[in-house]
Amino acid sequence: MNRADLSRVFGELMYGLEEHYREKTFQTQYSNLPTYEIKNKRAVPMDYDVFENGFFIPENVYIIATMNDIDRSVEAFDFALRRRFQWIEVKANDVMKDALEGMQKNNDIHKGIKVSEFVESVKH
Numbered sequence: 001m002n003r004a005d006l007s008r009v010f011g012e013l014m015y016g017l018e019e020h021y022r023e024k025t026f027q028t029q030y031s032n033l034p035t036y037e038i039k040n041k042r043a044v045p046m047d048y049d050v051f052e053n054g055f056f057i058p059e060n061v062y063i064i065a066t067m068n069d070i071d072r073s074v075e076a077f078d079f080a081l082r083r084r085f086q087w088i089e090v091k092a093n094d095v096m097k098d099a100l101e102g103m104q105k106n107n108d109i110h111k112g113i114k115v116s117e118f119v120e121s122v123k124h
Helices: 006-013 072-084 092-106 115-123
Strands: 036-039 042-045
Touching: 092 115
Parallel strands: none
Antiparallel strands: 036 042
16 A cells, blocks of 8 residues: 555545445545446446435445555555554564465475475574
């Protein structure tokens, strides 16, 4: 997330992501644009406007992203993100062994490598 310009990515929808705005309609600058549907692999204008009464973000929309919180460029929008999103810290050392064992199990390469020994050597 810290490599994206979030105001351009989310725009006015940023506040719509907040929990107390979910499932409630709000107007956007795009309210007057026609809506389209796919028919025969082509986008065609719809007979009705699905956003006529406003736009909303359902409760079941999840945004999953990674972020390097050491990056100093994050400080400018860190507060805005922290109040809108739940944060789960995942440390590489805690998940590396399971991830590597899964990759080794699902591929026929590097079968001779002892993952636990490799992980210990990388941690130090």
